[in-house]
Amino acid sequence: MKKTVLFIHSAGPQDREQGSSNLSAYLEKELRNKYQSVFPKMPNPKNPEYVLWKNQLEKELNMLNEEVVLVGHSLGGSVLLKYLSEESCNLTIVGLFIIASPYWGLDEDWQSKDFTLQSNFEENLPAIPNLFLYHSRDEDIVPFTHHKTYAEKLPQASLRELEGRQHLFHFHKGLPVLVNDIESL
Template sequence: MTRLLFVHGAGGEDDDEPLAEGLGSLLGATVDMPRIPSDDMSVEAWAGPIRRGLEASPDLVIAHSFGATVLLHVLASVPVPAATVLAMPDWSAAGWDVPQYEWPTVPSEVSLTLHHCRDDDVVPFSHLALASAQLPDARVVEHQRGGHQFDGAVGEVVASMRL
C-alpha cells in the first residue's frame, strides 16, 4: 500500500484532516498525518515530527500552508525525491515578512510542485508567484477555486501529480 506523509498547517490538526483523507483516498494511500500542536510555532518544534515522518520513508509527501514552510526547512537537510506543497505562504519581505520562517535553499534533486487556489482567503494567491520566483525549478499549478482547504480541488491536485 502506498504511504502518504501529510503535514498539516498551523492549527490544522482537525481542519486539514478532510484534505489529507481526500488526498489519501484518491491516491489509494494510507495517510500519516503527525498532529503537531500550535502551542510552539518555531521551525524546530515542527521540524521534529516532520523528520520522523520522513524517516518512515513515505512514498508521497504533501504539506499544507505553514506545514509546507517547515517541510522546506527540513528538505534542506533531509531531501526526498519529490514533494507537493499546497497554499504555502511566502515569508520574505515581499510576502508576510517574517524572517524566521523564510525557506532555506532546497536541494535541486528534490522535485517540488507548488499548488495554490486563486480564491484562497488565508494565504494570498500572490504568494504563489513569490514562491515560484524563489524556487525556480518548482512546478507551479494554479487552481481557479478551492480556497485555502482546496475544497473541490483535491481531484485536480491528484490528477496533476507525477506518480
C-alpha cells in the same frame, strides 16, 4: 509495496472539519488503493514553532525507508521547504507537492524568523524530480503573490494556479488535480 505519502498540515486547529483535516481525509480516501498515507500530528499547531515541527518531521521521515511523496499544506509546505533546504534527508523523494504555502518574510503580514527560508534555499534543495506548487488566485488567507515568489525561485516546478478562493480545499471538493498529479508519478 505501496509508496508512502507523508502529509504535513497547516497551522491552526486540526480537529475534524478544521484546518487541513478535510484535505488530508480527501487525499487518504482518493489514494488509499495505491499509497500508504501518513498524516502526523504536528506539535502545538495553534502556536507553531519551527524547531518542534522540524523535530516531528525528522522523526516521521526516519520511520520511512522507501520512496516517499511529500505533501505540505500552507505552513506544512513552508516547513517541508525549510527542512529540505537546511537538513539532509536520506530518502528518495519522488515528489514534493506544496499547497497554498506562505513565503515567510515576503511582506509585513508574513514575518516569522522561525519559518523564513534562507535567501538561497532553492540551491540547497535535494534533487526532486517532481515538484508541484498549488495556489488559488483569489484566496484570502495566503496571497497569490507568495505562489508567484515560489514560482520564481523554483522555475522547475509545475504550477497549478487554481481559480477561486480556496485555501482549505474542503472534503466534498478536495483537490482532484493534486490526486491526479500524485498518481501520475
